[in-house]
Amino acid sequence: MMLGKHTDMIARPRPRSRKWFRGEGWTALFFLLPGLIGIVLFLVLPILASIVLSFTNWQLLGSARFVGISNYVRLITTDPQFWTVLRNTLFFTVEYLVLNIIISLGLATWISSLKIGQRWFRVIFFLPTFTPLIAVAMVWMLIFTSGGLFDSLMASLSVPLAGVLNDRTLAMQAVVLTSIWAGVGYNTVLFNAALDMVPATYLEAARIDGATAWDRFWKIRLPLISPTLFFGTVMTAITSLQVFDQIYVMTKGGPGSSTATLGYAIYQRGFQNFQMGYASAIAWVMFALIMALTALQFWFQRKWVHYDA
Amino acid sequence: MMLDIINHAALGLVAIAFLFPFFWMVSNAVRSNVEVTAIPARILPEVFEWGNFAAAWTQLPFGRFFLNSAVIAVCVTAITVVVSCLSGYAFARLKFKGRETLLIGYIGTLMVPPLMLIIPLFLIVNKLNLVNTFAGVILPISFGTFGAFLMRQFFLSIPMELEEAARIDGASRLRILVSIIVPLSMPAIGLLSLFTFIGQWNNFLWPLIVMTGADNATLPVGLTLFQTQQGTQWNYLMAGATLSMLPGIVLAIILQKLIYNSIALNAGMGGR
Numbered sequence: 129m130m131l132g133k134h135t136d137m138i139a140r141p142r143p144r145s146r147k148w149f150r151g152e153g154w155t156a157l158f159f160l161l162p163g164l165i166g167i168v169l170f171l172v173l174p175i176l177a178s179i180v181l182s183f184t185n186w187q188l189l190g191s192a193r194f195v196g197i198s199n200y201v202r203l204i205t206t207d208p209q210f211w212t213v214l215r216n217t218l219f220f221t222v223e224y225l226v227l228n229i230i231i232s233l234g235l236a237t238w239i240s241s242l243k244i245g246q247r248w249f250r251v252i253f254f255l256p257t258f259t260p261l262i263a264v265a266m267v268w269m270l271i272f273t274s275g276g277l278f279d280s281l282m283a284s285l286s287v288p289l290a291g292v293l294n295d296r297t298l299a300m301q302a303v304v305l306t307s308i309w310a311g312v313g314y315n316t317v318l319f320n321a322a323l324d325m326v327p328a329t330y331l332e333a334a335r336i337d338g339a340t341a342w343d344r345f346w347k348i349r350l351p352l353i354s355p356t357l358f359f360g361t362v363m364t365a366i367t368s369l370q371v372f373d374q375i376y377v378m379t380k381g382g383p384g385s386s387t388a389t390l391g392y393a394i395y396q397r398g399f400q401n402f403q404m405g406y407a408s409a410i411a412w413v414m415f416a417l418i419m420a421l422t423a424l425q426f427w428f429q430r431k432w433v434h435y436d437a
Numbered sequence: 438m439m440l441d442i443i444n445h446a447a448l449g450l451v452a453i454a455f456l457f458p459f460f461w462m463v464s465n466a467v468r469s470n471v472e473v474t475a476i477p478a479r480i481l482p483e484v485f486e487w488g489n490f491a492a493a494w495t496q497l498p499f500g501r502f503f504l505n506s507a508v509i510a511v512c513v514t515a516i517t518v519v520v521s522c523l524s525g526y527a528f529a530r531l532k533f534k535g536r537e538t539l540l541i542g543y544i545g546t547l548m549v550p551p552l553m554l555i556i557p558l559f560l561i562v563n564k565l566n567l568v569n570t571f572a573g574v575i576l577p578i579s580f581g582t583f584g585a586f587l588m589r590q591f592f593l594s595i596p597m598e599l600e601e602a603a604r605i606d607g608a609s610r611l612r613i614l615v616s617i618i619v620p621l622s623m624p625a626i627g628l629l630s631l632f633t634f635i636g637q638w639n640n641f642l643w644p645l646i647v648m649t650g651a652d653n654a655t656l657p658v659g660l661t662l663f664q665t666q667q668g669t670q671w672n673y674l675m676a677g678a679t680l681s682m683l684p685g686i687v688l689a690i691i692l693q694k695l696i697y698n699s700i701a702l703n704a705g706m707g708g709r
Contacts, residue, residue, distance in 0.1 A: 152531040155610050159527035160539075163520045166580025171546055174557035181557060188560075238448055243441055251693050252452045255459070258685035260639040262657035263678035267462045270473070270671055277461065280477040309458065314700070321701035356704045370552040373641050377661070391552050398556045399646055411553040418550055 182408035192405065199409035209385050209393070210410075216300065217389040217417070221368045224304050224311075228364055231308065232315035233357070237345065239316070240323040250320060254313035261310055265377035268306040269293065272378070293379055296386040303374050303387055310374075311367075315360045322356035323349060354433045362425050369418050390414045459682075466490065466675035473671040486672070490680070493663075493673035499680070501652060502659035509574055509644065509655060510637040516579035517633045518626055525588025526614050530600075540589070543582040552642070559646055569649045578643060584629050591625035592618060628699040631692060635685055656681045 182199055186192035203210045239249045256264055271277045274291030282289045292298045326349050334344050350357075372391035375381060381388030381396065388396075390410060398407030465473050466489055468482030493499065527533070528540050558577045559568075567573030599621070600613045608616075619626070644655040651662065660681060663674040689696065 152610075153533045156527045156531040156533035156536075159523045159531065159610070163524040163580060163582075163585060166520065166576070167543075167546070167582065170558060170561070170577040170580055171549070171554070171582075174554045174561065175549065177557035177560065178553065181560075188563075235451075242445060242448065245445065247693060247697070249448060249452055250697065251690060253455060254693075254696065255456075255686055255689055258635050258639075258689040259682040260641070260657045260660075260678075260685070262639075262641045262660055263681045264458075266660060266674055266678050267458050270465060270675065271458065271461060275474065275476040275478075277478040283477065309455070317697060317700045318704050321697065321704040324701070325705065353704075359703070366550065370550050372552065376641075394552060394555065395642070399559075404556055404560065408556050411556065415550060415553050419548075422548075 178408050178411060181405050182412050184405040185403075186405045188402040188404055195405070199406050200413075202406070203409055203413065209388065212385045213388050213390055213393045213410075214413070214417075216385070216387060217369060217371075217391075217414075220300065220304060220307075220371055220389060221365060221421070224307050224368045224371075225361065225365050227304065227308055228312055228315060228368075229357070229361055232312045232360070233319050235312070235316045236319035236323055237349075239320050246320075250317050253316045256310045257313040259310075261373040262377055264310045265306055265374045268302070268309070268374075269378045272302045294383055296383055299379050299383060299387050303371075303378055306374050306378065307368070307371065311364070315364060318356060318360050319353065322353040326352045351434045355435055358425070358429050358433045362422055365421050365425065366418055369414065369421065390417070462675050462682075463679055466493075466672060466679050468672055470670055470672050473675075489672050489676045493676035494680075496670075496673060497659060497662055497677075498652060499659065499677065502654055502656045503680075505571075505644075505648075505653060506638055506656040508571060509640075510634050512571070512575045513579045513637045514630050514633045516575070517581065517584050518630055520580060521584025521588045521629060522614065522619060522622075522626070524585035525592055526610075526618065528585065528589040529592035531610070540586075543585055546582045547586075555642065555646065558643075562647055568647060569653055570647075571653075574644050574647045578637070578640075584633070587629055588622065588625060591622050595621055624695070624698075628695055631688065631695065632699070635688065638684060 181192075183194060183196060184192040185195045185199075235253055239246055242249065272292045273279075274294060276291075278292060279289045289295075289298075292302045330348055330352070331344055334348055339347070370391050371389050372395065375387055375389055375392045376395070379387040381392050390413065394407050394410050394414070397403045397410060464481060467485050467487055468489075469484065469486055472479070472482055472484070524543075528536065528543075562568055562573040562577060565573070567576070595618060600617055603613050603617055639657065640655070641657040645658045648654055648658065654662070656677075660674065660677050663670050663677060
């Protein structure tokens with residue numbers, strides 16, 4: 129060990145700039161510089177700015193004033209909309225997350241049971257993932273519009289409706305359904321790929337030992353793909369807490385505030401009311417929520433995720 | 438055997454039901470607006486109006502929207518690929534102090550939700566006088582750190598011997614990256630390009646905020662212009678939606694193997 133270090137020092141002359149740019153430091157800097165400039169300017173700076181902004185009352189025009197934590201205080205004490213928005217976001221996230229994972233896992237398992245045509249089924253369920261969410265939301269808005277296809281369908285089952293999107297409780301369900309259709313494909317392919325990686329010998333051995341298809345799923349395949357399942361769940365939760373496009377197109381947060389989410393509130397406060405400081409405070413609440421939910425999932429994973437395959 | 442056929446047929450039915458919204462979109466794109474809003478809704482149009490596609494295209498500057506979307510998506514993709522290859526190479530092959538720390542920092546930034554940065558980014562773009570310009574849309578979203586990490590992972594799998602010979606011949610690091618490493622990394626570059634391009638083609642909020650002029654709208658933003666105070670022109674809207682979905686659908690079908698492989702890569706790494 130010592131000897132190796134010693135010969136190394138003899139073999140190479142010591143470069144002049146000792147600390148940072150030893151060896152290939154300058155080359156590395158040249159390679160990293162374009163990315164670093166972009167990251168500092170468009171990632172680090174915005175994060176710092178966002179913190180500062182959330183403590184000011186900046187309204188885009190005019191000068192900003194430092195207002196301490198009053199944005200946050202206003203959020204949780206006097207803003208009548210905030211708790212509704214928070215509740216809507218959590219409601220959407222939990223319902224969407226649970227449905228997305230169950231449906232995509234179901235479809236993935238079903239597809240993997242097929243003898244032929246697996247890839248075509250995968251493509252079909254994946255298609256909406258590659259299309260603009262705005263366009264998808266518009267198609268579903270037409271389906272759910274007052275007197276539209278969905279209403280006609282329900283009328284034929286003698287359930288009278290006048291536009292799901294005008295209903296305070298049903299509007300959110302329409303948004304969830306749209307999001308499921310748009311987003312279930314990615315996890316379906318992800319879980320299907322994970323199932324494909326489960327060694328066939330494991331399943332064969334279990335079959336010989338007399339395990340039923342049900343047991344093989346719950347006791348072998350599911351534990352083996354649990355790391356992927358966990359990965360999919362965490363990523364889906366993070367994106368669904370930021371839901372925006374569907375809300376913007378289908379409901380604009382309405383009726384009332386019944387579908388307004390944190391993402392929509394940030395847009396509304398920031399770019400319609402130009403309360404940049406206040407909107408930044410909401411953004412930090414969203415960030416805190418994302419961190420909390422992710423931490424919660426990491427804590428829970430000990431109970432169900434198996435890494436030792 | 439019988440059970441297999443039933444199994445395939447049953448999932449086939451689910452798949453057909455799943456595709457229904459696509460059918461409904463096209464079916465409504467080729468009927469008159471009166472027919473779209475008729476009650477009860479009819480599955481097929483009474484009169485097929487195929488001219489709606491052309492009409493939608495000319496009623497709003499759709500060609501322009503297409504072009505705007507394409508320019509933004511292509512530019513963001515190009516910058517992302519170049520920057521990611523350069524940074525990825527530094528992380529994979531160059532020895533410098535603080536490399537691991539910086540890499541962890543890069544990965545850490547992936548945790549930051551994009552929606553959170555919208556406000557400060559807009560203020561930066563505003564300060565730089567880039568509101569309603571292509572540079573203002575493109576630059577702030579071209580420096581994601583995911584690409585650097587992805588390229589690093591791929592570069593690490595390329596045998597070192599391949600570039601050592603070139604180094605002995607005196608080739609510079611940049612030369613090695615461009616003429617040896619990049620040609621070998623086309624699968625990774627392909628999937629980074631594909632997902633970046635589609636992500637930007639479908640991006641809505643950021644171009645909505647930065648492009649304040651109607652002429653500079655991207656396709657998703659342009660679609661919302663069919664919803665006016667006087668009501669929605671559903672047939673044109675559906676025609677526009679169909680057109681906006683085409684590139685993604687075509688890419689998803691012809692590149693299905695690449696997509697599956699890249700997602701399978703995620704599945705393999707998931708949580709590990």
